[in-house]
Amino acid sequence: MKIYKPPPDKSITIRALLLGAIADGRTTVENPLFCADTAAAINCLRALGVKLLVSKKRVSIEGRGLKGLTRPRRPLNAAEAGTVARLLAGILAGQDFPAQVTGAASLRRRPMVRVAAPLKLMGAGIKLHCGTLPLNSRPAALKGITYALPIPSAQVKSAILLAGLYAKGRTSITEPAVSRDHTERLLARFGARIARSGHTIRLRPGPLKRAKVLVPGDMSAAAPFITAALLSGRALLVKNVGLNPSRLGFIKTLKKMGASLQITSRTSGPEPAGDIRVRPSKLKAVRVSAAEVPTMIDEIPLLAVLAAAAEGKTVISGAGELRYKESNRIKTTLGLLATLGAAARHTNGTLEITGPCSFRGGTANPLSDHRLAMAAAAAGTRTAARLNIKNPGCVSKSYPGFFTDLKRVFC
Numbered sequence: 001m002k003i004y005k006p007p008p009d010k011s012i013t014i015r016a017l018l019l020g021a022i023a024d025g026r027t028t029v030e031n032p033l034f035c036a037d038t039a040a041a042i043n044c045l046r047a048l049g050v051k052l053l054v055s056k057k058r059v060s061i062e063g064r065g066l067k068g069l070t071r072p073r074r075p076l077n078a079a080e081a082g083t084v085a086r087l088l089a090g091i092l093a094g095q096d097f098p099a100q101v102t103g104a105a106s107l108r109r110r111p112m113v114r115v116a117a118p119l120k121l122m123g124a125g126i127k128l129h130c131g132t133l134p135l136n137s138r139p140a141a142l143k144g145i146t147y148a149l150p151i152p153s154a155q156v157k158s159a160i161l162l163a164g165l166y167a168k169g170r171t172s173i174t175e176p177a178v179s180r181d182h183t184e185r186l187l188a189r190f191g192a193r194i195a196r197s198g199h200t201i202r203l204r205p206g207p208l209k210r211a212k213v214l215v216p217g218d219m220s221a222a223a224p225f226i227t228a229a230l231l232s233g234r235a236l237l238v239k240n241v242g243l244n245p246s247r248l249g250f251i252k253t254l255k256k257m258g259a260s261l262q263i264t265s266r267t268s269g270p271e272p273a274g275d276i277r278v279r280p281s282k283l284k285a286v287r288v289s290a291a292e293v294p295t296m297i298d299e300i301p302l303l304a305v306l307a308a309a310a311e312g313k314t315v316i317s318g319a320g321e322l323r324y325k326e327s328n329r330i331k332t333t334l335g336l337l338a339t340l341g342a343a344a345r346h347t348n349g350t351l352e353i354t355g356p357c358s359f360r361g362g363t364a365n366p367l368s369d370h371r372l373a374m375a376a377a378a379a380g381t382r383t384a385a386r387l388n389i390k391n392p393g394c395v396s397k398s399y400p401g402f403f404t405d406l407k408r409v410f411c
């Protein structure tokens with residue numbers, strides 16, 4: 001059985017860096033992820049006057065406290081990192097200086113009103129350019145709000161919570177479905193007064209204490225390897241992957257499809273982690289509800305590829321949010337399925353895929369979307385003919401060593 005250790009979690013690394021910067025004292029992030037998105041987080045924090053000591057195994061951050069960041073001399077460049085841009089918006093809303101956040105062309109096309117609207121309700125002085133980046137923030141007094149998230153977005157939820165640290169009074173957020181809760185878990189770890197009941201999170205303002213954060217492996221990075229193992233009929237042991245329940249939708253769905261996945265929990269800290277043993281399995285179609293989608297939001301393209309190998313019609317409801325990712329993932333996923341020869345269609349946020357298909361091969365165009373390039377590569381382990389991928393280098397957004405790891409495990 002091949003053994004695979006995924007890279008550290010991107011969402012947790014970015015959050016730990018940002019929280020460490022506004023905490024009091026020195027925070028250490030152990031086993032951080034290094035990729036284009038986390039580099040953007042580090043660059044933005046340095047531009048805000050934060051000292052970070054970066055080594056292979058850890059990042060040490062000299063926390064400046066909630067109000068200790070300094071006015072950047074240039075616009076903050078979030079590159080292609082939506083999480084960095086949106087979470088920074090929450091932090092900047094509470095600062096006593098003006099700042100601008102911008103990013104690469106692909107990020108400047110992505111919607112930002114979803115973050116700006118609730119922050120404005122809190123009193124933030126935020127302005128967007130036609131609903132997108134650049135985002136300008138000017139000093140303003142913030143007040144806590146009670147907010148029902150119109151979409152289940154962890155990035156929006158996190159931006160509001162970060163601004164809530166600076167607000168007068170309590171902030172309460174209700175999410176329509178559970179999305180990844182790393183910010184909540186980390187805020188608690190950094191000493192914030194935060195509690196959840198059901199779908200509602202309540203936060204009281206106040207300073208953060210330094211913390212030591214250990215980053216587990218990234219489920220979203222492991223998912224293409226689990227997919228490739230199932231598609232190519234090979235056994236795989238995935239070591240030290242994050243098992244946060246709000247990220248387990250993909251694994252739960254694969255089990256419903258008949259995949260043999262055995263989970264062994266190893267750590268039960270704030271971010272649980274463990275191993276997953278994947279065994280060759282015959283897959284059948286599945287139905288995914290809108291409430292389940294946020295727990296596997298970045299794995300839907302992989303699920304679609306697996307559905308193309310499964311017997312019967314898979315229906316994924318409530319996937320409309322995929323339109324606003326690094327590409328319009330409804331379109332890019334349908335494009336990949338067409339290249340594979342799969343029968344698939346989309347109506348009003350519902351994806352239907354009927355399998356099994358021939359897995360033909362040809363040329364996949366992920367439109368520079370890292371998750372689609374990885375989904376195509378996973379599909380390529382099963383195709384009858386070679387599957388070429390346009391601009392495969394786009395994987396460096398989240399996983400620079402992806403193709404090296406894939407070759408090592410599957411060739």
Ligand code: S3P
Nearest residue numbers: 011083152153154155156297298
């Ligand atoms: C992320 C949340 C998700 C996800 C993205 C990372 C995060 O986006 O797609 O890749 O780290 O909070 P939304 O919160 O917009 O759904």
